[in-house]
Amino acid sequence: MADALVVKDLSKMYGDHLAVDRIGFSVKEGEIFGLIGPNGAGKTTTLRIISTLLTMTKGDVWVCGNNMRTDPDKIRRCISYLPEDAGAYKDLTGRAYLKFMARFFSGGGGAERMVEDGIRIADLGDRIDSKVSTYSKGMTRRLLIARAIMPGPKLAILDEITSGLDVVNAFEIRDIVRSIAKDGVSVLLSSHNMFEVDQLCDRIGMIDGGRMILEGTPSELKERFNVSTVEEVFIKAAVRG
């Protein structure tokens, strides 16, 4: 299978602070890859670089065969990025927000179909026509996940995907992610929920202090540390450094 994302020796400096240190990994087509790691490990920084938002200090990134340094515009055409605790434009309704976003990917009927898909994924009922400023945290998150998925990206980059969601909402979103992966969409996500990562991800990478310290399938990692949950893997790996 082809690689949707290849990251090689990626480093990022903020001023003189090294936030990401020679990270390398790849995500195959239709694969769900989860980044875990303590706060400040460098997950968001990595995801922002892959999303074309930040420049890299060293290394190389390819998305769907396009090089980040030379073809960021082509990369933007095949990715969707969902920032951690993002919001939407407060004065727009959910529907208007999806319309606004859809128009960047397709015109006329294509955009309309995309909005229909988005509304179905968001599953907000009548409230899709209320202003975003009246939404709860979970409703906003659902809207934003819908907007990230509806254009049919090749690679979806989802930062702290279910943070702030209740059990039912989180469950439904994991279902959605699984189903798009089945359709061939590659997913790169970060999460602090180890149960979720175990359930959802085909492979996991653990970052600490800007370095990738572990990589493998959940069962591989559990086996390696001789434990029964990813949470225990995390703790043992974090203590070991």
Place this chain on the structure above:
Amino acid sequence: MNHLWNLIRKELKELMTPASVVSILVVALIFGAMGGLLGSETEKLSVPPTIGVLSGDGGTYFDDAKLYIDDFYGGMSDDYVIWFDSSFYGAADHAILNEMNVSNISVLLVFDADYSANIAAIAGGSGTEKGIISVYWSDVNTGVFGAMSSMLIGEMISYINTRTAASIIGGSNPVFLQSPVDSPKGMNITFFNGKVYEGYTPSDISGALQSQSFLMPILIMIIITMIGGMIISSMGNEKENKTLETLLTLPVKRTTIVSGKLMGSAIAGLVFGAAYLIGMYFYTNSVWSTGTVSLSDLGLTLAATDWLIVAAMIFLAILSALGICMILGAFVKNYKAAQTLTLPISVLAMIPMFVTMFADYSTLPSAFQAALFAIPFTHPMMVMNNLMLGDTFMVWAGLGYLALFSAAMIYITVRIYNSDILLTGLAKKKGKRGLFSSLFGDE
């Protein structure tokens, strides 16, 4: 183009919220209503007030005065004058006031008992005292311009004076006798800015120029402050909600995103500016138009091409302001921090506003001139006067400077949008809290 329109429309939807539209309309209405109020007060004056007349004197000069008052009212004194019964003469003040209120008048003229006798003595050459008229004022029906009715009474008394004097002298006009020398206004010839203005004094001309040079600076200042505030707040909001991050990962050119923001705010600014302009138009029209010499009276008007230059300057000034604000906004972390950043831009707009309103650019020390020239908003504030007075150097130099300035601002903005700064702010060195981080807060 499609993407641009999509972005502009979103920007407008965000900026033209019911709350912002209502607040703008309220201010515009207040301007208009203020103008309307002052206007209606001014109109009241053209209707002469109803007055009362009371006399303790039955002599011939009082009889004459009655005729003069009737003439003053154009033979309509029956409609405007209430003749008080002479029994009120010498009555206590409160009794007189009471009668004025009953008759619904605010002014009462009282001719002294010695009025005719004193004037007769003057006519006979032995007079030592004038005929006296006392005036009672009541605050019934007194508005902002209540003082103006005293002007009317003054005119009436001087009219009675002139007519009485004429009847004593017999024949020749007493005004001429008293002041046989004159320099009428029509005989003023002013050379100004290479032109001849017949019938106008320098103060007429500077007054006319001033009345218009008030409008433009205020308008520019309001527009700049308003759109500056709008765009910085919108940047703060986008940062806070991370909508900017989402936007920057879409398949849209950064220049399109920047242009969408710029043009959305510029359109909103122009719409709101137009609302103010209409409000101010009504305000100034009713306040300043009465009685003053207008620019068109002086032949100081703008040709169609001049208006194009004015429009271009306003547009470029708005673009410059938006550019500055987008650069400032790039460093803002959230909505609250954005609010504090609107101050520098409004100060930058207020300095040239006050200077152009109250001082003459050409007479300022050259260091001041240079500083003012460097502020882009100075140019549209001065452009109308410069065009009318034919100062083409200032016009074209200003236009060129504005074009360069706004291009530079947009270039820097696009550069920032293509860099990390937009998301990370300026890189901080360890240990030192930079100016930016202390101003705008850490993450």
